[in-house]
Amino acid sequence: MEQNGEQGNLSQVRRVVLVLSGKGGVGKSTITTELALALRHAGKKVGILDVDLCGPSIPRMLCAGRPDVHQCDSGWVPVYTDAQQNLALMSIGFLMEDPDEAVVWRGPKKTALIGQFVSDVAWGELDILLVDTPPGTSDEHLAVLENLRKHRVDGAILVTTPQSVSTGDVRREITFCKKTDVRILGIVENMSGFVCPHCSECSNIFSRGGGEELAKLTGSVFLGAVPLDPLLSASLEDGRDFLQAFPDSATFSSISAIAQTLLSRLEG
Numbered sequence: 018m019e020q021n022g023e024q025g026n027l028s029q030v031r032r033v034v035l036v037l038s039g040k041g042g043v044g045k046s047t048i049t050t051e052l053a054l055a056l057r058h059a060g061k062k063v064g065i066l067d068v069d070l071c072g073p074s075i076p077r078m079l080c081a082g083r084p085d086v087h088q089c090d091s092g093w094v095p096v097y098t099d100a101q102q103n104l105a106l107m108s109i110g111f112l113m114e115d116p117d118e119a120v121v122w123r124g125p126k127k128t129a130l131i132g133q134f135v136s137d138v139a140w141g142e143l144d145i146l147l148v149d150t151p152p153g154t155s156d157e158h159l160a161v162l163e164n165l166r167k168h169r170v171d172g173a174i175l176v177t178t179p180q181s182v183s184t185g186d187v188r189r190e191i192t193f194c195k196k197t198d199v200r201i202l203g204i205v206e207n208m209s210g211f212v213c214p215h216c217s218e219c220s221n222i223f224s225r226g227g228g229e230e231l232a233k234l235t236g237s238v239f240l241g242a243v244p245l246d247p248l249l250s251a252s253l254e255d256g257r258d259f260l261q262a263f264p265d266s267a268t269f270s271s272i273s274a275i276a277q278t279l280l281s282r283l284e285g
């Protein structure tokens with residue numbers, strides 16, 4: 018593919034933020050999607066780069082389907098999920114004919130593909146690009162970092178659940194960020210309490226507050242907690258904008274507050 022100069026495709030992207038989690042299923046893609054929507058509601062021009070090869074779920078959450086992606090002179094053209102073109106998405110899933118094929122790829126093939134993918138999207142002007150990575154820490158993460166770093170990486174958000182805080186997965190992420198010199202913008206505790214679908218009362222079915230405690234212990238910032246909310250999972254299944262549909266919910270307030278704290282961290 019014709020290139021647009023060194024990392025030219027990211028040259029108009031003001032902030033680049035990685036979203037990491039110690040293990041799968043903790044809601045990393047959910048938090049990426051909801052933060053992107055909250056930032057867009059706050060008037061920002063946002064992009065999501067979904068490099069989760071083994072489970073590219075963001076297109077489903079944003080109801081983007083499997084579009085034919087096109088190339089222009091400067092790279093792959095992202096898919097816009099809104100009429101105003103304020104939320105751009107590029108998923109590695111768009112480029113795979115068979116979504117199961119990545120499972121059998123060997124390490125070098127994965128890292129080469131990810132490296133090229135990161136460099137080859139024609140983002141245009143963006144306030145923030147959120148990068149949804151695979152769970153854990155791997156060579157794929159290093160390939161993402163190496164390629165983004167030619168332009169910039171402003172930091173990482175770590176997503177955890179109350180239970181995984183105690184298993185050490187998040188600590189490994191923190192060590193990864195420290196070793197690779199990536200600024201930790203903060204920790205998000207997801208599935209923190211359960212919102213009753215009948216009365217909207219939030220109950221703590223698991224322990225709560227572990228993310229905040231971990232943030233204190235490791236000298237990181239606690240960005241906030243998001244409850245397990247059946248209305249949120251239903252919205253994600255339908256590809257509906259939860260923040261637009263439920264602006265009075267406590268979950269809406271939590272997500273918006275996290276987005277605001279993130280913005281001030283990026284400015285600070």
Ligand SMILES: Nc1ncnc2c1ncn2[C@@H]1O[C@H](COP(=O)(O)OP(=O)(O)OP(=O)(O)O)[C@@H](O)[C@H]1O
Pocket residue numbers: 038040041042043044045046047048069072074151152207208243244245246247249250253254
């Ligand atoms: N706060 C929440 N409230 C309701 N449902 C949630 C919440 N967070 C995540 N989920 C649901 O949990 C499931 C897993 O979430 P998600 O795909 O975001 O996890 P993940 O960490 O990105 O997983 P992986 O990286 O392994 O693909 C999804 O079906 C999502 O809808």
Ligand code: SF4
Pocket residue numbers: 213214215216217218
């Ligand atoms: S929180 Fe209230 S409405 Fe919901 S299940 Fe419990 S008692 Fe019923």
